[in-house]
Amino acid sequence: xxxxxxxxxxxxxxxxxxxxxxxxxxxxxxxxxxxxxxxxxxxxxxxxxxxxxxxxxxxxxxxxxxxxxxxxxxxxxxxxxxxxxxxxxxxxxxxxxxxxxxxxxxxxxxxxxxxxxxxxxxxxxxxx
Numbered sequence: 001x002x003x004x005x006x007x008x009x010x011x012x013x014x015x016x017x018x019x020x021x022x023x024x025x026x027x028x029x030x031x032x033x034x035x036x037x038x039x040x041x042x043x044x045x046x047x048x049x050x051x052x053x054x055x056x057x058x059x060x061x062x063x064x065x066x067x068x069x070x071x072x073x074x075x076x077x078x079x080x081x082x083x084x085x086x087x088x089x090x091x092x093x094x095x096x097x098x099x100x101x102x103x104x105x106x107x108x109x110x111x112x113x114x115x116x117x118x119x120x121x122x123x124x125x126x127x128x
Contacts, residue, residue: 018111019118023059024051024104025125027097033087035059042110051104057085093128101125 022036022044036042036056043055092098102124106117 018109019107020110022056022106022108022110022117024054024106026102026104028100029097031097033085035085036110038110040110042113044108044113044116056110059085098125098128 018038020036020038022034025033025035027033032054034051034054034056035058037059038056039058041055041057044052088098102122105121105123107119108117109115
């Protein structure tokens with residue numbers, strides 16, 4: 001059997017792949033937001049990315065505790081940090097518009113966005 005490598009596989013072997021975590025957030029009212037733990041804005045240009053052409057804004061986020069379990073049990077993740085964006089308003093937070101938002105987390109290279117995501121995880125926001 002022959003294994004076909006994606007361009008993202010080569011990034012893991014690169015000397016400085018500039019890896020980052022990017023979050024594509026879809027609220028229940030269909031509004032979308034894109035943030036990444038970088039200090040630069042970048043646009044994904046890979047047809048391998050389902051959110052092709054999305055521009056990700058810098059955010060100061062770090063993930064704290066991640067609990068993974070086998071089988072189909074849910075994953076628990078806490079994110080702590082600052083998302084400095086005028087798109088996130090106190091009124092939207094009070095109205096609960098961020099509750100049950102779908103968060104797609106990508107591990108990718110902001111330096112080589114054409115390579116596509118290396119890994120993808122999907123979560124939902126429960127509490128703020």
